[in-house]
Amino acid sequence: MTIKNAIEVSHLTKKFGQKLAVDDVSFNVRQGEVFGLLGPNGAGKTTTLRMLTTLLKADAGQVKIFGHDTVKEGRLARSLFGLTGQYAAVDEDISARQNLMIFARLNGLSRPDAKQRTTELLHEFSLENSADKALKDFSGGMRRRLDLAVSLITRPALIFLDEPTTGLDPRTRTQMWDTIRHLVQQGSTIVLTTQYLDEADQLADNLAIIDHGKLVKTGTPAELKQQIGGTRLNFTVDQSTQVGAAVKLVAAQVADAVQQTGQQLSVRLTQMAQAAPILTALNQAKITISQLAVQEPSLDDVFLNLTVGKN
Amino acid sequence: MDVQTHSGNLFMNTATMAYRNLLKTVHNPDRFMDVIIQPVMFMLMFGYLFGGAIAGGVQAYLPTIVPGILMQTMLSAASGSGAQIREDLDSGVFDRFKSLPMAHVAPLAGQLFADSLRLLMATVASLTTGYLMGWRPAVGFGWVVAIAGLAIVTGWALSWLFALLGLLAKSAGAVQSVSLMTMLVLSFMSNAFVPLKSLTKPLRFIAHLNPVTYVITAIRQILATGSWTHEALLVLAFDLLIVAIFAPLAVWAYDRN
Numbered sequence: 001m002t003i004k005n006a007i008e009v010s011h012l013t014k015k016f017g018q019k020l021a022v023d024d025v026s027f028n029v030r031q032g033e034v035f036g037l038l039g040p041n042g043a044g045k046t047t048t049l050r051m052l053t054t055l056l057k058a059d060a061g062q063v064k065i066f067g068h069d070t071v072k073e074g075r076l077a078r079s080l081f082g083l084t085g086q087y088a089a090v091d092e093d094i095s096a097r098q099n100l101m102i103f104a105r106l107n108g109l110s111r112p113d114a115k116q117r118t119t120e121l122l123h124e125f126s127l128e129n130s131a132d133k134a135l136k137d138f139s140g141g142m143r144r145r146l147d148l149a150v151s152l153i154t155r156p157a158l159i160f161l162d163e164p165t166t167g168l169d170p171r172t173r174t175q176m177w178d179t180i181r182h183l184v185q186q187g188s189t190i191v192l193t194t195q196y197l198d199e200a201d202q203l204a205d206n207l208a209i210i211d212h213g214k215l216v217k218t219g220t221p222a223e224l225k226q227q228i229g230g231t232r233l234n235f236t237v238d239q240s241t242q243v244g245a246a247v248k249l250v251a252a253q254v255a256d257a258v259q260q261t262g263q264q265l266s267v268r269l270t271q272m273a274q275a276a277p278i279l280t281a282l283n284q285a286k287i288t289i290s291q292l293a294v295q296e297p298s299l300d301d302v303f304l305n306l307t308v309g310k311n
Numbered sequence: 312m313d314v315q316t317h318s319g320n321l322f323m324n325t326a327t328m329a330y331r332n333l334l335k336t337v338h339n340p341d342r343f344m345d346v347i348i349q350p351v352m353f354m355l356m357f358g359y360l361f362g363g364a365i366a367g368g369v370q371a372y373l374p375t376i377v378p379g380i381l382m383q384t385m386l387s388a389a390s391g392s393g394a395q396i397r398e399d400l401d402s403g404v405f406d407r408f409k410s411l412p413m414a415h416v417a418p419l420a421g422q423l424f425a426d427s428l429r430l431l432m433a434t435v436a437s438l439t440t441g442y443l444m445g446w447r448p449a450v451g452f453g454w455v456v457a458i459a460g461l462a463i464v465t466g467w468a469l470s471w472l473f474a475l476l477g478l479l480a481k482s483a484g485a486v487q488s489v490s491l492m493t494m495l496v497l498s499f500m501s502n503a504f505v506p507l508k509s510l511t512k513p514l515r516f517i518a519h520l521n522p523v524t525y526v527i528t529a530i531r532q533i534l535a536t537g538s539w540t541h542e543a544l545l546v547l548a549f550d551l552l553i554v555a556i557f558a559p560l561a562v563w564a565y566d567r568n
């Protein structure tokens with residue numbers, strides 16, 4: 001079987017007044033993958049997601065969900081995905097159980113089915129003990145969990161999550177990551193937005209970096225890191241008189257220029273194996289070093305490199 | 312893996328949305344206040360405070376005040392509709408409604424359906440309080456049901472008007488204050504609490520322009536004569552006209568949102 005695209009986005013554009021919030025964005029999301037939309041505040045992540053989920057009309061461009069045009073076949077497209085927005089979309093005045101029941105009914109489940117699904121989801125998201133309490137007393141984490149539970153009522157094959165872990169404490173965030181991984185294991189396709197690089201790194205199979213409404217880069221986390229970062233070897237030369245000699249020795253071993261800040265040297269390695277001859281050479285020249293570190297590339301480098309200024 | 316879902320059904324979706332709306336009324340003290348507490352409190356307060364001064368006694372005042380408070384309650388329950396719609400549209404929940412494969416106008420239809428049930432609740436609260444205070448219309452229970460029906464139909468027609476207001480307004484706060492003002496002016500500048508004869512000339516002129524005056528007069532006439540009067544039929548026709556004008560406008564404004 002060939003891998004099909006869950007989503008095909010072409011030339012999506014949205015203007016708010018004079019401001020181009022989303023500027024000619026095109027990408028595909030493959031079935032079964034986690035696709036991350038990464039960008040700083042105001043980059044256009046939510047606007048893009050709102051257009052993908054039919055909440056906002058695009059000024060130009062086309063979105064296909066499992067092959068169905070979201071404009072021409074809106075209702076059908078809507079039945080194929082679940083959405084958890086950036087801000088909790090649950091009713092504050094009523095209980096978690098009532099929320100689930102109502103949304104299950106609105107999704108077209110019969111009353112007994114809705115009841116059963118509600119019980120299942122309350123259990124799955126550990127909300128049984130507060131199922132009948134007013135949502136006003138819920139913590140941010142519980143509200144997020146309920147919000148996600150509501151979007152999973154129909155077990156959609158495609159799930160949109162807008163900043164699913166913003167505002168959660170580290171423990172709750174890890175739980176949310178586990179939940180997302182679990183959904184992927186069950187075969188769901190997930191599109192999530194995030195401002196957190198570690199989150200994108202942890203979860204996403206493919207990433208699109210968006211800034212000022214434009215897609216600036218797409219690829220796997222590894223590819224993006226490779227393009228920008230690469231592994232670096234960092235160390236400090238103990239004696240300032242030896243720095244010059246050290247730079248020369250290291251430069252002889254690698255292709256890239258050696259970066260020098262005071263007595264600190266930093267050099268990009270194409271392979272880890274390059275570290276050994278450098279260290280041996282330094283040792284033979286009786287140059288003592290400290291604070292030796294091999295730095296793996298991080299998405300932070302990618303992010304800071306590609307995104308500029310305020311949105 | 313798939314859960315069976317039937318495609319959006321306007322009737323079912325509307326019923327679910329109305330159920331949600333009523334749950335919110337019951338759980339939210341503000342909304343509950345409008346529908347149950349306010350009519351009971353006003354009936355007691357007005358009856359015992361002004362009964363002596365206006366009619367020479369509580370019992371004698373009841374035939375005046377019960378229809379008056381009933382209509383005031385209808386106005387205030389109906390005027391809640393606009394603020395509730397605005398609040399809903401501005402909340403994140405509405406995004407979810409829009410992203411569901413459900414009937415598009417179900418949220419609006421559900422609100423209006425719930426409004427009619429809220430009006431029924433408010434009517435029962437008002438009339439029961441009147442009964443407990445000693446109100447016993449001579450025409451019998453059947454005609455009490457008839458005037459309850461007339462009041463509810465009128466209230467429901469007005470909630471379309473307030474719904475339109477909510478759909479066009481910028482914020483729930485704005486709708487709330489406009490609705491409250493309208494409600495106060497319409498209920499007090501009428502014959503709800505005092506006989507028209509006791510009003511000064513300009514006030515009497517305004518009260519005569521106020522449609523609420525005609526509804527209350529119609530209710531009092533029905534209770535006095537035990538028959539559908541000319542006035543009552545006029546009120547019903549007026550209600551129909553309001554719905555015929557404002558329901559399409561509300562749907563139009565809803566689509567625009």
Ligand SMILES: Nc1ncnc2c1ncn2[C@@H]1O[C@H](COP(=O)(O)OP(=O)(O)OP(=O)(O)O)[C@@H](O)[C@H]1O
Binds near residue numbers: 019021039042048
């Ligand atoms: N309804 C709107 N009207 C006018 N401008 C808007 C509207 N919605 C978004 N914008 C603007 O469009 C740009 C993109 O906003 P968007 O909410 O998509 O960003 P985001 O990437 O989701 O940011 P955040 O991380 O803060 O959620 C912003 O400059 C924002 O001010």
Ligand SMILES: [Mg+2]
Binds near residue numbers: 045046047086
């Ligand atoms: Mg956002």
